[in-house]
Amino acid sequence: MSRITECFNNLKSQGRKALIPFVTAGDPDPKVTVPLMHALVESGVDIIELGVPFSDPMADGPVIQLACERALLHGTRLVDVLDMVAEFRKTNQTTPVVLMGYLNPIEVMGYAAFADKAKAVGLDGVLTVDLPPEEACEFNPLMKAAGIDVIYLIAPTTEESRVKQICAAGSGYLYYVSVKGVTGSAALDVGEVAEKLEMIRQHTDMPLGVGFGIRDDASARAISAVADGVIVGSVLVNKIAELAGNQAQIPEAVAAITASMRQAMDK
Amino acid sequence: MPTKEDLAIAKQMPDASGHFGQFGGRYVSETLMAALQQLEQTYEKLWRDPQFQAEFDRDLAHYVGRPSPLYHAERLSRELGGAQIYLKREDLNHTGAHKVNNTIGQALLAKFTGKPRVSAETGAGQHGVATATVAARLGLECTVYMGEEDIRRQALNVYRMKLLGAEVVSVTSGTRTLKDAMNEAMRDWVTNVDNTFYIIGTAAGPHPYPKLVRDFQSVIGREAREQCLAQAGKLPDVLMACVGGGSNAIGLFHPFIEDADVRMIGVEAGGYGIETGQHAAPLSAGSRPGVLHGNRTSLMSDEGGQVIGTHSVSAGLDYPGVGPEHAYLKEIGRAEYTAINDDEALHAFRHLTLTEGIMPALESSHAVAEAMKLAPTMRKDQIILVNLSGRGDKDIHTVAEIDGINF
Structure with a gap:
């Protein structure tokens, strides 16, 4: 059983939902990322989505675009992000880590080389925004062989x-994009989301995470009532941006947001 | 050399999944998949529909002014002392470039699918103007994304778009050029997918765009082939066209793919020179395959997979990728690609203006420059057919600035 599946099974048996934060690796500095990951775990998150910086993040709104730019100022590459996962795994063998990003960095590294390295560092899943199942016939078998879950997006459309x-193509969990738009955009409609999740559940037993548009305790709580996982990104990345000049405070400040969401979800 | 069978296959590309060999495809986020599948179905149906074809042809004839002439540049040819140079005068189209052939087609698709709003990205502004033009004519709301740097370089076209009723959005992310405008246009489309038809300006992007843009632009090659046979009694020996995304080039090349004796040369933007790294010529530089803007193609990216900033004096060629069909035609050996530097293009701009009284766009000047290099090495009974994809009025400001003149 993969670490991701195990994580969801454990939560289910406790009657709880997964809190899944997203942060861009290397933002605002590569040194911040691993301590931040540990602080997030301390605050009660269950899975960490680590964004791989890309020069052209076409599905992201301004908040994550700027995070990519800050990370790329330090030249944070895919290979560096994998090294961060290895570093994180030195002291944490239980919290699943998922890389989220765009295909070109993986394409350039080579699918097989990426699969090998991902396995070696203890990565659990990969979500490639611009690699739909139709184009993944070479990629998926390599990930599967390496024991890495391939996580897919499902959109309102x-x-x-x-x-x-x-x-049929995915494993681990499914990521339901709650709004038509880029990351960090309009507020979501929980009723609409619930309806869609119900339809998806007719086709799979996989856990369903919901992301895009979750910005506070109330929306995290509302989504946790209908989904198996709550994915929160832009609001954390915004906090990181605010503290870019004061990096030592980042882990604690960001973890305070997820701790509060955790509480709201568990109420 | 590709065999006759290879060329017959090449002519039929893309395959059912939208691939040109290893290139092309549909690499987009899930939100856009449904819209692209719907567009593909709509397009395949309408492209075979006689009523749609008749409306497209009528618009090309009476609104764009087609067929565009094929002009024998006799003075330039005589002076170069080799091959005869013929210019396919896309610069004489309404709005001044080949771009309008495609926007007429895509606007008809928007109309048939009932979308009230169109969006577009633009580099030099020619595609933006062509989109704003058809939107004005059909009464569609229009938003054009343009890099901040290009807005500066192409102020005239920006104002033209505004006069045509379009909203021009300045893109300040990344390199602030065409690539970033395309990112922003795709973000707009993700957000407004229900009411917006995204009019891509070049033969790139996710399937079916590379195919449908090529089909709309192929009127260039079909006319040129007939005109050359009628005027010169034979097919051209060489086809020459500039390549950024490469829509004017694929429009010229595609009807000639099975004419194995006709060389096809795409001319990329060499910027300050391929060796400087400051260029926009992925095919000439041998860039590895990569994925950007929905398709796999030859892409300028670094060893970490980050897309590299490009440079060209011409905003319309200033793009790190290229249409996937060009990457494919290069790979199978059917088309050749080379690069012309900024200064060579500027020289060709001035030279064609002085010898023939025709002022080419800086983009098209790249093709003219390569023709001027090649012609003297060829016989006088041979023909180079150059696609003069646009006129140079929009570039007078840039050239004047280089001359130190400020209006």
């Missing part, structure tokens, strides 16, 4: 016939 196809 995804038709039911495609949902089946995506459920």
